[in-house]
Amino acid sequence: MPKLANLDYLGDFHSHPQFGNSKGTAQLSETDKQSIKETKIELVIAINTSKHRLKWSVSKGELFGSLCDYNIRIAGFYKSKNGEIKQLDIICPYAIGFDSALNCKK
Numbered sequence: 001m002p003k004l005a006n007l008d009y010l011g012d013f014h015s016h017p018q019f020g021n022s023k024g025t026a027q028l029s030e031t032d033k034q035s036i037k038e039t040k041i042e043l044v045i046a047i048n049t050s051k052h053r054l055k056w057s058v059s060k061g062e063l064f065g066s067l068c069d070y071n072i073r074i075a076g077f078y079k080s081k082n083g084e085i086k087q088l089d090i091i092c093p094y095a096i097g098f099d100s101a102l103n104c105k106k
């Protein structure tokens with residue numbers, strides 16, 4: 001990564017999409033907990049369909065809101081050198097109050 005851009009590798013991200021009636025969550029699975037690299041950040045993005053659009057907001061450190069017909073929830077985690085995993089607060093002032101309804105095309 002440093003050879004491609006002037007950025008540091010902080011960690012990874014992945015999504016938990018809805019599967020049928022089973023909603024995706026923004027929490028780590030047991031497999032996720034084992035696969036996080038020590039001293040790195042892992043973002044988990046839950047993607048679910050919804051008939052109700054939500055303005056972007058933060059609750060319990062998770063950022064959530066709607067993008068057109070999908071509800072998105074983002075949580076961040078950090079794994080220390082001793083393997084302890086802590087949930088991080090997602091801070092994104094730009095997204096707070098954003099309403100995607102005006103930008104959706106049908």
Ligand SMILES: [Zn+2]
Nearest residue numbers: 014016029032
């Ligand atoms: Zn996962």
